[in-house]
Amino acid sequence: MPVRQRAALTTLLASGALLLSTATAHANVTLTQLSTDPFTNSSSQHATEVEPDTFSFGSTIVEAQQTGRFTDGGASDIGWATSTDSGATWTHGQLSGITQWQGGGSFQRVSDASVAFDPKHGVWMIASIPITASLGVPSVVVSRSTNGGTVWSNPVTVTTFADQGLDKNWIACDDTASSPFYGNCYVEFDDNGDGNRLYMSTSTDGGLTWGPAMRTGNSATGIGGQPVVQPNGTVIVPADNANETSVLAFRSTNGGASWSSTTTVASIKSHTDAGGIRSGPLPSAEIDGSGKVYVAWSDCRFRTGCKANDIVYSTTTNGTTWTAVTRVPIDATGSGVDHFLPGLAVDRTTSGSTAKLGLSYYFYPSTSCTASTCQLDVGFISSPNGGASWTAATQLAGPMSLSWLPSTTQGVMVGDYFSTSYAGGTARPAFEVAFAPSGGVFNQATYTPSAGLLAASHAHLSALTPAGADKPVPGVTSDHAASPVPLTSR
Template sequence: MMRLLTVAVLAASALTVGTNAYADATLTKVSGPSPFPPACSETGPGTLHWNSEVQSHAAVNPRNPGHLVGTYQQDRWSSIASQGVVTATSFDGGRTWRQSVPPTSQCSGAGNFKRATDSWVSVAPDGTAYLATLAMTKAFFEPGSEHAIQVSRSRDGGLTWGPATVLVREGGESVFNDLPAVTADPTDSRYVYMVFTKIEVFTETEFTGSAYLARSVDGGRTWEPPKVVYAPGLNSQTIANKIVVRPDGTLVNAFTRYYLDASGAEWEEIAVISSADKGKTWSAPVKVADLTKVGTKDPDTGTPIRDGSDFVHAAASGRDLYLAWQDSRFSGGKHDGIVLSRSRDGGLTWSAPVPVAAQAFSPALAVLWDGTVGVTYYDLRDNTSDPATLPARYSLATSSDGVTWREQRVATFDFAGAPTVDRPERSLYLGDYHGLVASGGSFVPLFPKAGKDPANRSDVFAGRFQPIAGL
């Protein structure tokens, strides 16, 4: 997994498969032709997958379930990042979308940053939209490289964007700030939170990666300097921090902790920290579970799929908190599935992980107003012995109790046509994460799927899906 410093069988007892007459046919294509010319900022390094869209994310206005904002990378480079990012806004619950190009990279009019990646969105109760991005002049840990954690603000709900505010800009061979995630407080529009990991390299064998928080208390007009909220120690780092806010205003930051034990063996675990004072102070970490993943490959060719298997995904509903991630525990380490853990006491204690899908990857998570949990994911259950193709399925599983699940198909496509990335090895790539939101009584996924046209390797789609009755 490049984020680390170092290098379709269904569970019949837990998941019921249903048919969905609306799958594929009712999807809306959100992305369009690239707004950028090819090689608009540089000609390399890497292969430019022009007109491709990957790694989407979505957010919903907490006071208006019809107001959705999404984002995705535009024109992915195989080496790292993309030519820029695009946002898309819907005011009818995801049925129609309007694209916008915020200034986050040189291609979109933002300084000398050649590329942008890791876009993440959130919407405040007053309708203000926020966009987090990671921009860079060249790849991380390279001599002379610079990168920035940025936040952009839209006062009209995502239709237009102001200039990006740089929260931190660093570079060189010993530091890298990664995976920014912005959260607008759903209980108070004045507060906005940005979390990310700062990886610091001390020697060839010593490093750390602390969780940092930058905070705005005036609706994104100004930002406090980033500060450490969790320091995991030497030869340990956090991955993919993200904040959810409980109805009482408590912040819960979920992350994966990667660490080396005394023997040098690599381990990962899911953990959370909490803040009862809008991010001023934070609790000690609470371990949720070990993360035991093996990753995903094309069964015929062995080509890896970069699947974000180190990431944990979080959602809140009342006092209940939910975490979903990719894990191999229920297959004895043979293959990854999707698992879910639930806290009924605000994150103090957590249930043992339960299976959602027995053989799948890259989950996203959301919860409806009535407590119905939705998890989307990809799988390869439809694969054939033809090494030239990789039939894939994208599905939604829903549950009213967080234990038993009903699944419906959302889309099918050929994963073999996806863009490729070079890190940490040549892999098929649609993103390390994708979007899923709860909009009224429906789930709205915002996800990329691969195409068969080399000039248009992937696009981003959305649709509205209600839980299957019966659970």
């Protein structure tokens, strides 16, 4: 297990200035706080931030997250943080024009932030899902920035559905100049009101207008889709099925004019994480410079009795044929450590056998814990060779008590998904860190390592079992029963 040490936290003030704080996290890296919850409305929980996503292009990184989490879905607004120097310094703020709490929006709350960049049109985008007072979800929207990610427009509507049940959107853009569909951007979402039916919508003008919502070739249902775009313009979308019992994938080879039927990447063997924390095996998908796609999720197939989750992954070069499920060797299979909520990164300036991978994740040092005894930590591990071998794991934050986390109808929450991005050769995960509440106010915000995380050289690899050497435990079945009701991640 990683050694727990004290680390100073660097707090980013609302003015954008940096100030060293005396707060302490039991981890072995210095962290920078990216943003803060400025809201005071009594209808949601403060100070809380959950579920960050990041995207990087060149030296710019943009992060977005829910700010001021409601117990029964969504947040007071979407917050953002932007760095133009590969994560050395940051500015931050809140999106305007979505909710009634910020900039004159009409919605009560908003959820599911996702970030992308369109270099053809010079536009950063944050996609999100506004929510009405009755918790209906009529639309997916995109906020745009044309100045590098520090000034954001009021949102543009991607789509509106009559049944008020849209969920779990994700956005990606074709950023390869030689691609025949360079500058196309793609938003994925599902219609929870129709069994989590999967949809895609495409923009060709920098997110100003969006095409019709289109189903997959087989009208598949699912949740948590994350589109990635290969250099040749092919869009590949890994997603879970609606009950999170298998990973699916579908694709478009014609710039979003049509979408294929889904293929099965792998079954999911899911351990229910202890303590009532909100978690699950939603995928985290990334792509290397050659177009090789990686998709990671939490899975217990390598653990006797399915008593804890590893982070596992599969890869493809075409979206239809996927490799066997491989375990990331964070620790030994008999360790009793439970891993979940992965945020995978691939350095897109690297590829193949020298692809740099970075993986952040949450974990319990002991899977046998309860709501009052579970200690929540954040870890990181990397590979300098496309997953052929991995470094020793590093603890980034924790331990956190579950009582420090905001509540939801599906358990206490740090997020349903997480993200890591490479910029300037270093990995920049974004994750939530909680401290003990004070005076009835939470203290949970988004952090990143202050100096970034380097992928180790081959000479400093972990002595743990190389990736791919483990075999699934025969007869392992999930201890998480498939829900007969479509799941929702709001």
